[in-house]
Amino acid sequence: MKIWKSLFILTLSATAVFCSESIKVGTFQQEVRTYFLVNDGLPANEVNAVAVGVADAAYVGTEKGLAVYVNKKWQIVSELAEHSITAIEIQGDKVFVLAKDKSSTLIYELMGKKIERQIQLPEKFSCTALLPSEKKLFLGSNSGIYAIELKSQAKPKLVGLEEYAIYQMTLTKSGKIIAATDRGLMKLDTKKKASKAIFPRSGNKSWAPVDVRAAFSDSKGRLWFASPQGVGCLDENWSLFTGTEGLPYDDFTAAAAGENGVVWFGTTKGAIRYDGSHWAYRQGKRWVADDHITDIAVNKNGDAWIATKKGLSLIERRAMTLAEKAKFYEDEIDRYHRRTPYEYVLEVGLPEAGVKKNVRKHDSDNDGLWTSMYGAGECFAYGATKDPLAKKRATKAFKAMEFLRKVTENAKHSPPKGFVARTILPTDGHNPNEGRIERDRENQKNRDKLWKVYEPRWPTSKDGKWYWKTDTSSDELDGHYFLYALYFDLVAKTEEEKAAVREQVKALTDHLIDHDFQLVDHDGKPTRWSRFSPKEVNFSKYWFVERGLNSLSMLSYLAIAEHVTGDAKYGKIKKDLIENHSYNQNLMRQKYHHGVGTGNQSDDEMAFMAYYHLLKYEKNPEWLSIYAMSLWDSWKIEEPEMNPFFNFIIAAVNPGLTYTDAYGTHAMDPSDGWLEDAIFTLKRIPLDRVNWRHDNSQRIDLVTLHPSNEGFDENSFVGKAYRSNGKVIPVDESYYNHYNHDVWRVQSGGNGHGLGDGTIFLLPYYMGLYHGFIK
Numbered sequence: 001m002k003i004w005k006s007l008f009i010l011t012l013s014a015t016a017v018f019c020s021e022s023i024k025v026g027t028f029q030q031e032v033r034t035y036f037l038v039n040d041g042l043p044a045n046e047v048n049a050v051a052v053g054v055a056d057a058a059y060v061g062t063e064k065g066l067a068v069y070v071n072k073k074w075q076i077v078s079e080l081a082e083h084s085i086t087a088i089e090i091q092g093d094k095v096f097v098l099a100k101d102k103s104s105t106l107i108y109e110l111m112g113k114k115i116e117r118q119i120q121l122p123e124k125f126s127c128t129a130l131l132p133s134e135k136k137l138f139l140g141s142n143s144g145i146y147a148i149e150l151k152s153q154a155k156p157k158l159v160g161l162e163e164y165a166i167y168q169m170t171l172t173k174s175g176k177i178i179a180a181t182d183r184g185l186m187k188l189d190t191k192k193k194a195s196k197a198i199f200p201r202s203g204n205k206s207w208a209p210v211d212v213r214a215a216f217s218d219s220k221g222r223l224w225f226a227s228p229q230g231v232g233c234l235d236e237n238w239s240l241f242t243g244t245e246g247l248p249y250d251d252f253t254a255a256a257a258g259e260n261g262v263v264w265f266g267t268t269k270g271a272i273r274y275d276g277s278h279w280a281y282r283q284g285k286r287w288v289a290d291d292h293i294t295d296i297a298v299n300k301n302g303d304a305w306i307a308t309k310k311g312l313s314l315i316e317r318r319a320m321t322l323a324e325k326a327k328f329y330e331d332e333i334d335r336y337h338r339r340t341p342y343e344y345v346l347e348v349g350l351p352e353a354g355v356k357k358n359v360r361k362h363d364s365d366n367d368g369l370w371t372s373m374y375g376a377g378e379c380f381a382y383g384a385t386k387d388p389l390a391k392k393r394a395t396k397a398f399k400a401m402e403f404l405r406k407v408t409e410n411a412k413h414s415p416p417k418g419f420v421a422r423t424i425l426p427t428d429g430h431n432p433n434e435g436r437i438e439r440d441r442e443n444q445k446n447r448d449k450l451w452k453v454y455e456p457r458w459p460t461s462k463d464g465k466w467y468w469k470t471d472t473s474s475d476e477l478d479g480h481y482f483l484y485a486l487y488f489d490l491v492a493k494t495e496e497e498k499a500a501v502r503e504q505v506k507a508l509t510d511h512l513i514d515h516d517f518q519l520v521d522h523d524g525k526p527t528r529w530s531r532f533s534p535k536e537v538n539f540s541k542y543w544f545v546e547r548g549l550n551s552l553s554m555l556s557y558l559a560i561a562e563h564v565t566g567d568a569k570y571g572k573i574k575k576d577l578i579e580n581h582s583y584n585q586n587l588m589r590q591k592y593h594h595g596v597g598t599g600n601q602s603d604d605e606m607a608f609m610a611y612y613h614l615l616k617y618e619k620n621p622e623w624l625s626i627y628a629m630s631l632w633d634s635w636k637i638e639e640p641e642m643n644p645f646f647n648f649i650i651a652a653v654n655p656g657l658t659y660t661d662a663y664g665t666h667a668m669d670p671s672d673g674w675l676e677d678a679i680f681t682l683k684r685i686p687l688d689r690v691n692w693r694h695d696n697s698q699r700i701d702l703v704t705l706h707p708s709n710e711g712f713d714e715n716s717f718v719g720k721a722y723r724s725n726g727k728v729i730p731v732d733e734s735y736y737n738h739y740n741h742d743v744w745r746v747q748s749g750g751n752g753h754g755l756g757d758g759t760i761f762l763l764p765y766y767m768g769l770y771h772g773f774i775k
Contacts, residue, residue, distance in 0.1 A: 021651075021675050024775040028683050029302065029317040030325065031732070033287050036060075036312040041074030042067055043081065047307035049295045051088040053095055056299040057112075060312060061085025066097060068113055077113050091132035098127055107137070107148075119153055131169040131177070138177065138190075140166030145179060145188060159190040168255065170216045170223070178223060180215035184208065185225050185232075200225075200238040207232070207240060214255030218263050226252040226265055231274075233263075241274075243700030244724050248272055248281040250700055254307075258298035266293030269698055271306050281699070281733045282306075285354065285752060286692040288313045322774065326381075326765055328687055329758025330393075333374070337757045339363070340424060342400040345374040345757055347691075347737055353752030354690050363432075363469070367423035370738065370759065371400050372479030373609075376486050377763035383490035384770040391491055398487045401480055402504050407468045408522075413459035415522040418511030421468035422476060425458070432458045432467055450542060454523045470521050473529035474546075475606050475740075477519070478553055480508070482609040485560045490770075502565050509561040513573060517554055534581040544592070545713065549603050549610075551577075551586035552630070556610035559617045584623060587630050594709040596640055597720055602740035604638055608649045615653035628668040629659035635670060640727050641743050644678035644764035651675070652771045675773060677727075678764065684732045685761045691754035694734050696721075696746040702729075705744065720744040736760070 037045050042062055049061035058069040063084050066077040080099055087098035095110040105127060107119040121127060121139075129140030139146040139156050142165045146156035164181040171177060177188040178198070185198040200207050207229055214226040223234040228250050230242040241247045254266030258273070265272040269291045270283030283291055289311030297305045306313040337345050339361045346367055349360035364370070375397025381390035404420045425432055433456050444451040458467040488501040512519060512532065519530030532554040536543045543550070555574055562570035577583040590607055593599035611631045618624040635650045650670045657668045696702065702721035710717050721744065722728050728743045735749035737756035768774040 022773050022775050023675055023679055025322055025679060025683075027319045027321055030320040030683070030687065032316050032318055032687055034314045034316065035289055036069075036074075036314065037289075041076075042312060043076060045289075045311045046309050047294060047312045048084070048086050049088040049098075050297045050305045050307045050312070051090050051095070052297045052299045052305065053090045054093050054112075056301070056303075058297065058299070058305050058314075059088050059090070059095055059097070060305070060307070061088050061097065061099075066099075075113060077110070077115075079115055080108065087127070087130050089130040089132050091134075094132065096130050096132050096137060098130055109150075117153070119148060122155060125156065129166050129168055131171065133171060133175075138169060140169055140179070142166075145169065145177060145190075147190065160188045160193050160195050161186055167212065168214045168216060172217075172223075173221070178215045178225075180212040180225060180227075182211055184210055185212045185215060185227070200232045200234070200240060202232075202238045202240045205240050213252035214265065216255050216257055216263075218257040218261050219259060220261045222261070224255065224257075224263055226250075226255050228252075231265070243702070246279045246701050246724060248279055248696075248699050248701050253293050254295045256296040256298050256304075258304065259300060259302040262298070262302060264296045264298055264304055266296050266306070268292050269695075271296060271304070273304070279701070280730075281696070282315065283696070283733070284692050284694045284749070286686060286688055286690070286694070286732075286735070286749075287315060322682060322765055325682075325685075325687070326758075326762055329762055332689070333757050333759075336755060339367075340426070342403050342424070343396050344371045344400055344423065345397070345759065346370045347754055347756045350690070350753045350755055354692070356755060359755065363423045363425055365422055365469070365473070366476060366479075368401060368404055368420065368472070368476040369479035370757075371397055372476075372483040373738075373763055374757070374759045375401070375483045376479075376609075377759060377766045379483070379486035379490045380763070380766035380770040383486075384766060390766075394487055394491045395497075398483060398491075398501070401483060402500065404468070405504060405507060407461045407466050408459075409462070411459060411462040413456060413522040415470075416511055416515065416520055418507035418509075419519065419521070420472055420476065420480060420508060421470065422472050423469045424461075425467045425469075427460060427465055427467055432469075448528075450528060452521075452523075452525070452528050454521075454525075459522060471527045472519055472521075473527065474532075474550065474553060475529070475602060477508075477530060477557070478606040478609045481505075481557050481560050482612065484564065485613045488564050505561050505564045506567075509557055509570065512554075512557065534577070534583075537583075537586065538581060545600075546592075546603075548587045548590035548592065548630075549607055551583040552590050552607060552614070553610045555583055555587070556614040559614050563613075563617045578623065584626050588626060588633075590630050590634050591637060592711075593637055594711050594714075595705075596637055597705045597717075597722065597744040598709055598711060598714060599637070601742045604634070604646070605739045607634055608646050612649050612653060615657075625657065625659050625668075628654050628657035629666075632659075632668040632670075639671065639674070639677075640722060642677040642681045642727055642730075643739060643743075644681050644768065645739055645760075647674040647678040648764055648767045648771060648773060651773060652767070678768065678773070681731050682761060682765055682768075684730050686732045689737075689756040689758060690752050691735055691737065691750040691756060692752050693749040694747065696729055696733065699746070702746065719746050721746050 036042055043065035044062040046063035051059045060067045066080045066085050068075045083099040083101050085099050089096045097108040099106050105121045109116045126142050127139050131138040137148045144162040145159050147159045148156050164183050167180040169177050169179045179186045186195050187198055188195045209227040209229045212225055212227040216224055225232050233239045249267045251268040256264045262275045271293050273280040288306050290308035295307040302317045304315045336348055336359050344367045346364050351358050375394050378390050378394035408419050408421050436457050440453045444453050457470050484505050492498045517532040518526035521527050532550045537547050537550050558570045558574035591599050615627050638646045654668045658665050701724045704721045705717045707717055
């Protein structure tokens with residue numbers, strides 16, 4: 001990954017905006033998880049041990065035998081059927097398997113699948129670990145380390161640590177054994193039968209670890225151990241890791257060396273990968289068959305086999321580019337996520353958890369918003385690549401938004417001209433009005449006194465083919481306008497195409513202006529959330545939280561309307577709101593919050609869409625300076641979220657802009673690291689968009705938000721935290737379907753019965769590509 005420095009060029013036309021920083025990403029390793037169960041070829045789902053041998057063959061020990069995975073096929077070692085396999089270790093081309101049958105404990109030595117010899121252990125000998133060497137096989141037990149001479153196959157002989165329970169062993173270059181034991185990290189000289197405890201020290205940290213669960217050497221020859229006190233690595237000196245240094249969890253069950261110095265740890269709640277820079281926490285069914293890890297093995301490519309009592313997971317590292325990743329999501333959307341002939345794009349249901357078959361398509365309150373954001377990404381895609389398919393997709397999204405206006409017109413229950421519906425449903429399906437009025441009354445009584453109660457909430461279209469949903473919200477409008485402007489600037493080329501955008505923007509904006517900057521429904525009253533009038537924004541006690549955001553949104557709508565239609569009246573109205581109703585002053589502190597992690601996350605998504613075109617189209621230097629300061633102030637609260645969409649928004653419109661106050665002139669550029677954070681998240685967004693549950697509540701690297709920052713209108717901060725490096729939990733260790741999700745929550749996701757679309761990747765990726773941030 002290479003960072004390029006270039007000249008910043010800001011244009012107000014439809015051409016790309018190139019920033020002073022860009023990254024050449026190239027190929028990266030995308031992690032992909034595959035499950036293996038009995039139906040896939042395992043002898044049993046209860047997997048106790050796994051090891052990787054010659055040609056990356058995976059040896060998997062289960063409660064009912066041994067299986068070998070070679071050339072993407074499972075082969076069962078028939079002689080070990082019904083044996084409980086509890087440990088597997090490999091020395092060169094020799095495979096040592098610890099097995100138990102009904103009456104005895106045995107060690108088998110295999111070459112490939114062929115059993116070369118077997119060693120029966122004494123009846124009361126409890127073997128817990130294996131360590132093969134060239135001439136001996138060392139056995140860990142609950143009472144010391146024993147050795148077997150491989151040539152003579154004599155009974156195990158005690159070689160040391162008689163009073164210690166042994167969990168894992170590794171050999172040093174000098175032939176000493178480093179053992180993870182219940183009483184500490186021990187070093188054993190088997191020739192002298194002398195042992196001593198190891199007390200790691202790093203700087204002012206000095207540990208006397210106990211209950212050491214793992215001890216092993218990585219591919220670079222460095223010694224590692226894992227204990228409830230933390231993780232240690234000995235190179236020339238010790239490095240010690242706790243939650244402060246980023247270690248996610250410390251109740252260890254297993255450990256293994258990976259490629260190029262990478263190490264893996266198994267715990268009672270997930271697996272951990274560390275590459276020397278980043279800790280990756282692999283918890284939940286997105287990554288593992290069960291959270292309690294029994295063993296881990298890693299092949300030369302870095303693919304990790306992770307054993308659990310409920311199945312085996314393979315986390316592969318596949319070479320991929322961001323463009324290939326985008327193609328994957330595009331194909332998934334085309335396959336699963338387009339609803340109705342107008343192709344609204346949103347999440348779908350899965351009848352069987354995690355299985356993408358017979359998907360259930362449904363509506364949502366925000367079909368207009370989600371489809372607009374998807375369409376916005378396709379506009380950027382066409383602007384960057386001129387791919388005709390991107391234009392086709394963007395046009396389809398615009399037409400879908402256009403229909404949300406047309407479907408409301410000239411029917412029995414029609415709102416004033418220009419109104420856009422939330423979404424639509426076919427009338428040959430269920431009637432969404434049934435039972436609705438009762439729920440609305442309950443909502444108004446017990447939760448939201450401003451909630452509207454009226455019928456029908458789902459009127460029918462003039463032709464009787466569609467139900468359309470009323471009470472359209474401000475977040476819908478932010479999405480609509482964001483798409484309209486991008487489609488007009490980047491995609492619409494013919495006069496017919498541009499005229500369609502002008503008509504749509506003019507109708508909606510005139511509706512808002514004619515109704516005191518409110519969206520008025522078929523009942524003649526404003527919708528619950530689309531209220532931007534000065535009397536409510538500036539004087540109502542119910543709207544002070546939204547004052548900054550709604551002022552920003554309305555100014556952005558008017559700026560877009562003036563740009564798209566060419567009609568100066570919208571600019572004059574915008575000027576009136578600024579000069580006579582303080583809308584610029586309102587948005588100087590746009591977000592109502594009490595610090596990082598607070599405030600409404602959905603409002604952030606709305607605000608950043610509104611900022612983009614407001615700054616892009618503004619010609620008044622003083623106003624532009626205010627907008628830039630407002631955006632910078634809003635972005636600083638979001639910076640720890642590593643959100644590529646938010647980062648690319650500020651990087652596209654703010655560089656080079658300044659704000660001057662009584663104390664001087666201040667640059668409004670994003671802080672260093674914005675681009676690296678954005679690319680980090682784009683890479684880490686999982687290909688798997690199933691809404692698997694993630695539970696990070698047990699992590700030791702998290703810092704909880706301080707309760708004094710809670711607002712009276714917010715939910716409790718219990719369950720909200722950030723990592724010790726100041727950033728939120730990474731995107732592949734959490735789940736969210738859209739950028740309105742509260743990424744500070746330590747628990748997220750569902751039960752695997754939902755499948756999100758890939759817009760959270762496609763929109764920022766194509767935006768970054770268009771603006772030149774991504775090479």
